[in-house]
Amino acid sequence: MINLTINGLDVSVEEGTTVLEAARFFGFPIPTLCHNDGLTPLGACRLCVVEIGEEPGTNLVSSCTYPAEEGLKVRTASERVIRSRKMILELLLASCPQSKIIQDLAAAHNVKTQRFKQEYEDCILCGLCVRMCTEQMMAKAIGFSGRGENRRIGTPFDIKSDVCRLCGACMYICPACQLRCTYTEPEKAICGACANLSPPCLEKEGFNDMMCYMSPCVACEIKKD
Amino acid sequence: MNNENILKILEKNNGNQGGLISVLEEIQTVYGYLPEDALRIVADRTDNSLVDIFGVATFYKAFSLKPRGKHIIMACLGTACHVRGAPKVVDEFEQQLGIKAGETTLDKEFTLETVNCLGACALGPTVVVDGHYFSHATLSKVKGIIKNTLEGLDTIDIKTDKRVFPVEASCSVCNHSLTDSTYLIDGYPSICVTVSFGRKKGWLRLSSLYGSLNFASEHEVPPDSLSHYFCPYCRKELLSISNCPECGEPMAAMWVYDGFTMHVCTRGGCKGHMLDLNQTSGNLLDALFRTDR
Ligand code: FES
Ligand code: FES
Numbered sequence: 001m002i003n004l005t006i007n008g009l010d011v012s013v014e015e016g017t018t019v020l021e022a023a024r025f026f027g028f029p030i031p032t033l034c035h036n037d038g039l040t041p042l043g044a045c046r047l048c049v050v051e052i053g054e055e056p057g058t059n060l061v062s063s064c065t066y067p068a069e070e071g072l073k074v075r076t077a078s079e080r081v082i083r084s085r086k087m088i089l090e091l092l093l094a095s096c097p098q099s100k101i102i103q104d105l106a107a108a109h110n111v112k113t114q115r116f117k118q119e120y121e122d123c124i125l126c127g128l129c130v131r132m133c134t135e136q137m138m139a140k141a142i143g144f145s146g147r148g149e150n151r152r153i154g155t156p157f158d159i160k161s162d163v164c165r166l167c168g169a170c171m172y173i174c175p176a177c178q179l180r181c182t183y184t185e186p187e188k189a190i191c192g193a194c195a196n197l198s199p200p201c202l203e204k205e206g207f208n209d210m211m212c213y214m215s216p217c218v219a220c221e222i223k224k225d
Numbered sequence: 226m227n228n229e230n231i232l233k234i235l236e237k238n239n240g241n242q243g244g245l246i247s248v249l250e251e252i253q254t255v256y257g258y259l260p261e262d263a264l265r266i267v268a269d270r271t272d273n274s275l276v277d278i279f280g281v282a283t284f285y286k287a288f289s290l291k292p293r294g295k296h297i298i299m300a301c302l303g304t305a306c307h308v309r310g311a312p313k314v315v316d317e318f319e320q321q322l323g324i325k326a327g328e329t330t331l332d333k334e335f336t337l338e339t340v341n342c343l344g345a346c347a348l349g350p351t352v353v354v355d356g357h358y359f360s361h362a363t364l365s366k367v368k369g370i371i372k373n374t375l376e377g378l379d380t381i382d383i384k385t386d387k388r389v390f391p392v393e394a395s396c397s398v399c400n401h402s403l404t405d406s407t408y409l410i411d412g413y414p415s416i417c418v419t420v421s422f423g424r425k426k427g428w429l430r431l432s433s434l435y436g437s438l439n440f441a442s443e444h445e446v447p448p449d450s451l452s453h454y455f456c457p458y459c460r461k462e463l464l465s466i467s468n469c470p471e472c473g474e475p476m477a478a479m480w481v482y483d484g485f486t487m488h489v490c491t492r493g494g495c496k497g498h499m500l501d502l503n504q505t506s507g508n509l510l511d512a513l514f515r516t517d518r
Binding site for chain 1: 261264274275276277278279280283284290
């Protein structure tokens with residue numbers, strides 16, 4: 001067993017547990033985007049940052065990839081952590097505002113502005129689909145290619161892969177291509193069949209100055225009438 | 226595409242875990258790029274999946290998935306070269322060749338690539354063509370670089386180049402001298418051997434200047450064909466245990482001086498050649514050992 005302190009609470013966990021798993025087990029929420037319990041952690045989105053160590057000289061690490069260590073001091077909601085989490089969300093919004101998951105996360109963390117150049121990427125390179133395809137579907141049909149700003153996810157040579165079984169698991173797990181529901185009439189904001197009738201932003205204070213790229217947005221339409 | 230080539234390369238790197246990059250490098254040396262079929266064969270024969278191979282092949286700038294031109298122009302756009310006006314030089318290349326960076330001219334002569342630092346920042350803007358460095362590249366030099374390349378960068382000035390020197394070659398089996406003073410190449414007696422390629426057999430005379438690539442041949446040797454070299458006296462094949470450092474094909478060996486072996490690549494058009502001390506001294510030891518017994 002390994003003893004560590006999470007937010008001042010002394011806990012002990014089994015060896016090989018990650019900080020994220022430990023924190024969640026003891027009831028400290030940490031938001032994640034590229035983490036999934038059935039897949040190996042990749043540490044791509046950095047949303048799960050926590051602060052480790054003691055002042056001065058603390059470090060920000062991604063908790064989903066950081067193994068619990070003996071005597072480790074972890075803070076999951078310090079000022080610095082919140083600040084960087086918001087920054088990460090702003091950056092995610094800047095690249096992929098159409099994702100419902102990112103919008104919800106931003107709303108839940110009270111992110112109201114986005115100060116960067118607005119882009120509309122289809123992919124945030126979280127690698128969930130790649131890991132899903134390799135680890136759960138055992139297909140290895142898609143993977144990363146290129147590097148730097150040319151890094152992409154796709155099939156080799158961008159043609160239909162021989163090993164793809166069209167299982168759809170990659171689309172199921174993708175946080176970016178889960179668009180809001182438009183039912184049969186895309187122009188109409190409220191489709192009526194969507195489960196997202198009370199999105200988290202509605203309950204927030206100062207809802208009116210909240211930045212949102214969902215246009216039209218189900219929640220706003222509801223609020224109007 | 227020749228599957229055997231690829232299988233050979235794979236065999237050579239067999240058992241070498243993590244040898245993917247060297248396999249890809251060798252494939253690229255043979256074909257000049259990484260053909261799709263070749264990558265599929267590699268995926269079939271090794272533990273690596275096609276996605277992983279594709280990922281590696283696209284990650285490194287040294288690999289190309291598209292056929293490239295005969296000459297590869299690498300213009301540096303690294304920081305040091307950038308501030309010294311490299312972007313203008315690249316523009317000029319693009320205009321002169323009529324292509325964009327990363328493309329190949331229609332006649333397949335040139336491929337223009339940009340790189341981030343060639344490690345020669347003090348000489349910037351740096352342009353490397355087929356391994357030849359051009360320093361302080363300016364707009365006005367671009368035309369000259371292209372012209373030089375078309376004329377051939379590898380032509381050596383035999384009179385003045387210190388790397389060129391005459392050698393006396395002899396058969397690596399019977400030690401008979403191969404020098405033929407009736408036939409001069411580069412003004413020196415030539416080295417005469419018998420070669421066979423395909424169904425043809427005939428003489429081949431090489432320049433006895435080590436480093437000069439001039440030769441004369443009874444039949445025209447088609448590029449890329451492999452020939453066998455024989456001693457005209459004992460008729461044994463001049464086998465070498467080394468493979469060509471440039472293209473990986475087998476080489477032919479001849480003895481020069483005491484204890485040196487000269488290896489020349491047997492692939493038509495390949496310039497690979499080397500001098501090697503160890504192998505013959507090995508042979509010599511071997512021979513001594515045998516006489517001892
Ligand atoms: S969840 Fe940890 S980095 Fe994405
Ligand atoms: S920046 Fe061009 S060689 Fe270093």
